[in-house]
Amino acid sequence: MFSPTSSAILLYPAAIEKAIFRTSESNKHKQTKNMSEQAQIVRKDILPQPENPLVPLQRVNVTGQAVETESSEQNKPNLFSPKTIRGVTFKNRIGVSPMCQYSSFDGFASDFHLTHLGSFAFHGSGLVIMEATAVAPQGRISPQDNGIWKDEHIPNLKRITEVIKFAGAVPGIQIAHAGRKASTYALFHPKVDEPAPVEEGGWDDILAPSAIPFKEGARVPKEITVEEIKQTTQQFVDAAIRANKAGFQVVELHFAHGYLASSFLSPHTNRRTDNYGGSFENRIRFALETAEAVRKVWPQEYPLFVRISAADYIDPVHADNGQWTVHDSVELAKRLKAVGVDVIDCSSGGNSPFYKTPARGEGYQIPLAEQVKAEAEIDTAGVGSIYTPSYANSIVQEGKVDFVLLGRQLLDEPSWPTRAGDELGYSVSRLDQYKYGKYKKVPLFRTD
Ligand SMILES: Cc1cc2nc3c(=O)[nH]c(=O)nc-3n(C[C@H](O)[C@H](O)[C@H](O)COP(=O)(O)O)c2cc1C
Numbered sequence: 001m002f003s004p005t006s007s008a009i010l011l012y013p014a015a016i017e018k019a020i021f022r023t024s025e026s027n028k029h030k031q032t033k034n035m036s037e038q039a040q041i042v043r044k045d046i047l048p049q050p051e052n053p054l055v056p057l058q059r060v061n062v063t064g065q066a067v068e069t070e071s072s073e074q075n076k077p078n079l080f081s082p083k084t085i086r087g088v089t090f091k092n093r094i095g096v097s098p099m100c101q102y103s104s105f106d107g108f109a110s111d112f113h114l115t116h117l118g119s120f121a122f123h124g125s126g127l128v129i130m131e132a133t134a135v136a137p138q139g140r141i142s143p144q145d146n147g148i149w150k151d152e153h154i155p156n157l158k159r160i161t162e163v164i165k166f167a168g169a170v171p172g173i174q175i176a177h178a179g180r181k182a183s184t185y186a187l188f189h190p191k192v193d194e195p196a197p198v199e200e201g202g203w204d205d206i207l208a209p210s211a212i213p214f215k216e217g218a219r220v221p222k223e224i225t226v227e228e229i230k231q232t233t234q235q236f237v238d239a240a241i242r243a244n245k246a247g248f249q250v251v252e253l254h255f256a257h258g259y260l261a262s263s264f265l266s267p268h269t270n271r272r273t274d275n276y277g278g279s280f281e282n283r284i285r286f287a288l289e290t291a292e293a294v295r296k297v298w299p300q301e302y303p304l305f306v307r308i309s310a311a312d313y314i315d316p317v318h319a320d321n322g323q324w325t326v327h328d329s330v331e332l333a334k335r336l337k338a339v340g341v342d343v344i345d346c347s348s349g350g351n352s353p354f355y356k357t358p359a360r361g362e363g364y365q366i367p368l369a370e371q372v373k374a375e376a377e378i379d380t381a382g383v384g385s386i387y388t389p390s391y392a393n394s395i396v397q398e399g400k401v402d403f404v405l406l407g408r409q410l411l412d413e414p415s416w417p418t419r420a421g422d423e424l425g426y427s428v429s430r431l432d433q434y435k436y437g438k439y440k441k442v443p444l445f446r447t448d
Pocket residue numbers: 097098099100101131132174187254256257307347383384385386405406407408409
C-alpha cells in the first residue's frame with residue numbers, strides 16, 4: 001500500500017534526501033518532534049518543487065521517432081494502419097486503456113507515471129491514455145489518485161506527455177469525477193473499495209445524483225445540487241484546459257463505471273425529479289452539457305473521447321428501477337457526436353455491485369462497441385479481455401471498432417504491440433535505442 005510518505009519518497013527522491021537531511025539537522029535542536037510532524041515537514045518541503053535531475057529529451061541525440069519503414073506497407077495489418085481524427089494521426093490502433101495506479105500524492109503525478117506510461121510509448125502503443133485523473137479533490141476514487149484540479153499539476157504531466165510524444169505515440173488523459181464511488185481505499189489495499197477514513201486521507205462529502213450508497217457499508221453520498229452540477233461541469237472544462245497546457249492531444253471524459261456521470265445516466269442510480277433526472281433526456285443532461293462545454297475549450301484539432309458503460313448489466317433481481325442499456329448508449333452516442341465528440345470508448349458495468357455480463361471470454365464487450373459504431377455512426381474504441389493479436393486485428397479489419405484498448409495485457413507485457421506485429425507478419429519499427437532487440441536471433445558479433 002502506498003502511504004502518503006512512501007509515495008512522496010517515490011515522487012522526488014533527490015528532494016527527499018535533502019529534506020530528510022534538513023529534518024535530521026533540525027532534530028538536533030528539536031528532539032521532541034514526533035514522527036508524523038517530521039513527515040509533514042518532509043512533505044511540505046518537497047511537494048511544490050519537484051526536481052528534474054534527468055537530461056531533457058531535447059538533448060538526446062537520436063531521432064527518437066518510431067517511423068514504420070521496415071516492413072511492406074501493402075501487407076500492413078489493419079491493427080497497424082494509421083488513423084487520423086481531426087488534426088491528430090495515430091500511428092496504429094493500439095491504445096493503452098486508462099488504468100488508475102494509485103501512485104500520486106495530492107494529485108501530483110509521480111516518476112512512477114513517467115516510467116510506466118513512457119514504457120508503453122517506447123514499446124509501440126499508438127495511444128497512451130493516462131488513468132482516471134480527478135477534476136476535483138472530492139472526485140478522486142482514493143487519496144492516491146492522480147489529479148488535474150490545479151495548475152500546479154501541469155508541469156509533472158507535461159514531462160510525461162513529452163516522453164510519450166518523443167516515442168511517436170499520442171498522449172491522452174482520462175478526466176474524471178468519482179461521484180458516489182469516491183474516497184475509498186486504493187486497489188491494492190487489503191480494504192479495497194471500503195471507505196477510506198478521514199484520518200487516512202479520505203473525505204466524507206461525496207456527491208451523487210441521488211443519496212444512495214454504492215453498496216452496503218459504503219458512504220451515503222449527498223444529493224448534488226444544480227449549482228454543484230454546474231460547478232462540476234466547470235471543473236471538467238478547467239481540467240481540459242490544463243490537459244491542453246500539459247501537452248495531451250486526446251481527452252477522454254470518464255462517463256463510465258458508476259462514477260458521477262455514469263450514475264446520472266442510469267435510472268438505477270438517478271432518482272431525481274428535477275431536470276437532471278427521470279426521463280432519458282434529463283438523465284443524459286449532465287453528460288451532454290459537460291461534453292459540449294469541454295468541446296468548446298478543447299482545441300478543435302484534437303479528438304475528444306468519451307468512455308461509457310455501454311450497458312449496466314445489473315442482475316435484474318437488483319434493478320427494480322430499470323437500468324442503462326446498449327440502446328440508450330446508441331442514443332447517447334448520437335447526441336455526443338452532435339456536440340463534437342469523436343470516439344465512444346465502450347466499457348460496461350460499475351454502477352452496481354450486482355454486475356452480471358451476458359458474455360465472457362476474449363473481447364466480451366466488443367459487441368457493445370460494434371453496435372454503437374454501426375447505429376450511431378461514430379468511431380469507437382473496444383476494450384475488455386483482448387490479448388490475442390489476430391483477434392485484435394480482426395475487430396479492426398471487420399470494422400467493429402476503430403481502436404483496440406488493452407489494459408491488463410499491457411501491464412503484463414508493455415511490448416505486446418511489437419509481439420503482435422511479429423505474430424501478424426509485420427515488422428514494427430523500434431525506437432533507435434531498442435533497434436538491436438529486433439535482431440535478437442542472430443549472433444551479436446559475426447566472424448564471417
Ligand atoms: C489496475 C486497473 C486500473 C483501472 N483504472 C481505470 C481507470 O482509471 N479508468 C477506466 O476507465 N478504467 C479503468 N480500468 C479498466 C480498464 O481501463 C479496462 O477497461 C479493463 O481493465 C478491461 O480491459 P483489460 O481486460 O484489457 O484489462 C482499470 C483496470 C485495471 C486493471
